[in-house]
Amino acid sequence: MEFQEYFPIWNQLNTVQQNRIQGSLTLRRVGRGTVIHHDSGDCAGLLLIRTGQLRAYILSEEGREVTLYRLFERDMCLFSASCIIRSMQFEVTIQAEKDTELWVIPSETYKALMEESVPVANYTNELMASRFSEVMWLMEQIMWKSLDRRVAAFLLEEASIEETSQLKITHEAIANHLGSHREVITRMLRYFQNEGMVKLSRGKIELINAGLLKDLCEG
Amino acid sequence: MEFQEYFPIWNQLNTVQQNRIQGSLTLRRVGRGTVIHHDSGDCAGLLLIRTGQLRAYILSEEGREVTLYRLFERDMCLFSASCIIRSMQFEVTIQAEKDTELWVIPSETYKALMEESVPVANYTNELMASRFSEVMWLMEQIMWKSLDRRVAAFLLEEASIEETSQLKITHEAIANHLGSHREVITRMLRYFQNEGMVKLSRGKIELINAGLLKDLCEG
Numbered sequence: 001m002e003f004q005e006y007f008p009i010w011n012q013l014n015t016v017q018q019n020r021i022q023g024s025l026t027l028r029r030v031g032r033g034t035v036i037h038h039d040s041g042d043c044a045g046l047l048l049i050r051t052g053q054l055r056a057y058i059l060s061e062e063g064r065e066v067t068l069y070r071l072f073e074r075d076m077c078l079f080s081a082s083c084i085i086r087s088m089q090f091e092v093t094i095q096a097e098k099d100t101e102l103w104v105i106p107s108e109t110y111k112a113l114m115e116e117s118v119p120v121a122n123y124t125n126e127l128m129a130s131r132f133s134e135v136m137w138l139m140e141q142i143m144w145k146s147l148d149r150r151v152a153a154f155l156l157e158e159a160s161i162e163e164t165s166q167l168k169i170t171h172e173a174i175a176n177h178l179g180s181h182r183e184v185i186t187r188m189l190r191y192f193q194n195e196g197m198v199k200l201s202r203g204k205i206e207l208i209n210a211g212l213l214k215d216l217c218e219g
Numbered sequence: 220m221e222f223q224e225y226f227p228i229w230n231q232l233n234t235v236q237q238n239r240i241q242g243s244l245t246l247r248r249v250g251r252g253t254v255i256h257h258d259s260g261d262c263a264g265l266l267l268i269r270t271g272q273l274r275a276y277i278l279s280e281e282g283r284e285v286t287l288y289r290l291f292e293r294d295m296c297l298f299s300a301s302c303i304i305r306s307m308q309f310e311v312t313i314q315a316e317k318d319t320e321l322w323v324i325p326s327e328t329y330k331a332l333m334e335e336s337v338p339v340a341n342y343t344n345e346l347m348a349s350r351f352s353e354v355m356w357l358m359e360q361i362m363w364k365s366l367d368r369r370v371a372a373f374l375l376e377e378a379s380i381e382e383t384s385q386l387k388i389t390h391e392a393i394a395n396h397l398g399s400h401r402e403v404i405t406r407m408l409r410y411f412q413n414e415g416m417v418k419l420s421r422g423k424i425e426l427i428n429a430g431l432l433k434d435l436c437e438g
Binding site: 058060061062064066085086087088089090092114115116117118121122124125126127128129130131132133134136137138139140142143144179 | 285306334
């Protein structure tokens with residue numbers, strides 16, 4: 001059993017609690033692109049990522065998307081189990097951005113632990129505060145930063161996650177991450193190309209001057 | 220001592236814990252307009268509102284504001300004590316919108332309780348989830364709703380809070396709430412006036428057809 005190495009407060013649980021988690025846990029594999037959680041009514045359980053990458057986003061009625069944050073190896077996804085906290089009243093969609101292996105802790109198991117264990121309750125607090133902080137950061141980006149800076153920041157973040165300066169991503173996908181439109185993103189990327197920051201080719205964006213992009217972000 | 224009637228989990232604390240809170244509690248009166256909390260380094264403590272009204276907002280470097288949410292009688296403000304949760308890494312400014320009486324629970328007292336009491340830890344979870352939900356709602360408004368709907372929704376909310384259809388509020392103040400500019404708000408309000416929704420006069424906005432405003436919000 002590897003789970004215990006990934007669950008940061010494992011050693012703060014007693015044996016009965018550890019057994020209860022181990023007995024209810026399942027390991028699930030999901031392919032890239034799979035929507036794991038959509039409706040807030042669907043209280044699937046907490047997800048702990050073993051390998052891979054998830055994306056949390058919100059969706060407008062017309063189908064526009066904005067990426068709220070990403071989850072990586074060892075990250076825990078709380079919002080797929082929104083029923084465990086009564087006041088959590090918003091809908092977030094969770095999608096696998098890469099092939100992903102994750103453990104599912106059933107909501108009832110986790111909720112019962114939260115109601116008897118101070119470490120579990122406070123760990124949940126920290127998780128929520130951490131996602132809240134990411135959403136607040138994004139809110140500030142949207143409110144105060146112009147789109148050129150947001151696109152530049154997105155390209156740099158993407159290059160850092162993928163560990164390459166050759167991004168395979170469509171303009172449509174970037175628009176979805178940023179809550180914008182494809183045409184707007186294409187125009188911006190062409191401007192970046194003219195400025196010598198990127199080189200565009202079919203389905204690919206190459207970062208040829210990350211320094212200029214960073215200057216733009218911080219400018 | 221009235222505090223115990225306002226603090227919803229009072230009866231779930233033991234006598235030692237109750238005494239610890241009562242012994243460290245202070246009642247504070249702040250005038251309308253007072254900024255109670257600004258810097259995240261300033262960990263003043265948790266605020267429980269006895270009477271009055273607070274506003275939580277974020278501030279850009281150029282001084283533009285966006286209201287995140289309001290707190291009323293019996294509401295607890297968590298973000299004036301951000302040091303109690305390590306992962307809470309964002310800055311929110313808290314201002315008294317009316318003359319306000321509030322109890323301050325020192326951060327150390329509350330943090331110590333969170334670390335020993337499951338009810339306190341889970342109550343904190345609920346508080347955070349509830350603020351998080353309000354911010355997510357706002358985020359959706361900003362991303363998906365056009366400004367005309369946001370202004371209409373703001374006027375209706377304000378009329379409901381103040382229990383009057385005669386709002387004493389400047390265009391500048393509305394712009395601050397919505398993260399917009401005064402000129403933009405003035406233009407929008409003139410449009411509303413032409414449509415017969417409001418009547419504008421010096422420092423006042425009268426809602427003369429709330430039904431039309433509601434239609435606009437929901438449209």
